Amino acid sequence: MLSGRCQEEFTHPVDKDLIEIQASSGDWCGFLDMEDGHRKVQKKPVRVIAAVCKERGIGKNGTLPWNLPSEFQYFLRSVTQVSKPGKFNMLVWGKLCWFSNPQTMFPMANVLNAVLSETLATVPDYAHFLCQDLKSAVLMAAQYPLADLIETIWVVGGTRVYKDALDHPWCDLVFLTDIMAEFECDVFFPEMDPQVFKKQERFAGVPSGIHEENGIKYQFQVFKRNDAHRRNEENVLNDN
Numbered sequence: 272m273l274s275g276r277c278q279e280e281f282t283h284p285v286d287k288d289l290i291e292i293q294a295s296s297g298d299w300c301g302f303l304d305m306e307d308g309h310r311k312v313q314k315k316p317v318r319v320i321a322a323v324c325k326e327r328g329i330g331k332n333g334t335l336p337w338n339l340p341s342e343f344q345y346f347l348r349s350v351t352q353v354s355k356p357g358k359f360n361m362l363v364w365g366k367l368c369w370f371s372n373p374q375t376m377f378p379m380a381n382v383l384n385a386v387l388s389e390t391l392a393t394v395p396d397y398a399h400f401l402c403q404d405l406k407s408a409v410l411m412a413a414q415y416p417l418a419d420l421i422e423t424i425w426v427v428g429g430t431r432v433y434k435d436a437l438d439h440p441w442c443d444l445v446f447l448t449d450i451m452a453e454f455e456c457d458v459f460f461p462e463m464d465p466q467v468f469k470k471q472e473r474f475a476g477v478p479s480g481i482h483e484e485n486g487i488k489y490q491f492q493v494f495k496r497n498d499a500h501r502r503n504e505e506n507v508l509n510d511n
């Protein structure tokens with residue numbers, strides 16, 4: 272059994288009750304809009320977003336090694352974009368990543384925040400959910416009462432949750448900003464299989480070309496999961 276469990280502190284009028292989701296590994300195999308026991312599961316896109324410098328570095332001493340305000344605005348625009356008012360995206364944060372942000376950053380428009388931790392006992396301030404792992408956060412977003420509210424699940428780091436997201440069969444796109452410079456880092460983006468994630472030449476809504484800020488060059492990149500690979504993964508999941 273998967274020990275997935277989420278604790279909610281979300282006071283949206285749709286459902287004020289605390290919900291707890293216990294997911295079994297069997298649930299995991301039947302994720303495609305199927306009845307999951309008594310809970311209908313709506314597949315949601317899981318997307319990864321990160322800024323990565325040379326040698327795949329993403330962080331140092333619990334913070335970002337660079338100061339790129341326009342790149343950060345791109346991050347905010349991406350994760351807060353929804354198709355219509357009343358819809359939300361769910362952001363999934365590792366615990367350190369969550370606490371490294373200034374509280375002034377919250378609340379974020381159109382966003383529900385899920386923090387991952389196996390040791391925290393209560394939902395952190397300004398977050399909406401505390402989950403023990405990515406799978407249970409995704410499952411929570413894909414089920415009543417959140418499924419009709421949430422459009423996209425954005426995984427915003429750090430390393431372990433990025434890795435879990437890349438391995439997740441619903442992860443279709445990876446938004447990586449290529450920071451074209453070297454920074455000393457102590458946290459790194461996981462290896463991405465080039466057979467699975469293919470770099471796109473262009474992607475709607477993503478500025479192309481090389482940008483420069485504070486003397487640092489960077490470019491926005493999007494990697495798309497290879498569909499053939501995804502079909503194979505889903506077949507494996509469904510066969511089990």
Ligand SMILES: NC(=O)c1ccc[n+]([C@@H]2O[C@H](COP(=O)([O-])OP(=O)(O)OC[C@H]3O[C@@H](n4cnc5c(N)ncnc54)[C@H](OP(=O)(O)O)[C@@H]3O)[C@@H](O)[C@H]2O)c1
Nearest residue numbers: 321322330333334335365366367368388389390428429430
């Ligand atoms: N460049 C970028 O785009 C970017 C993006 C994000 C973060 N960062 C940087 O990365 C650093 C923080 O990342 P980090 O990797 O050190 O820490 P992190 O992932 O934010 O936090 C690690 C903790 O979060 C919990 N956790 C993380 N992943 C989990 C998972 N999949 N399942 C369950 N629990 C999970 C665990 O908490 P418990 O021990 O309580 O179980 C773990 O000890 C900072 O320097 C930040 O600035 C950079």
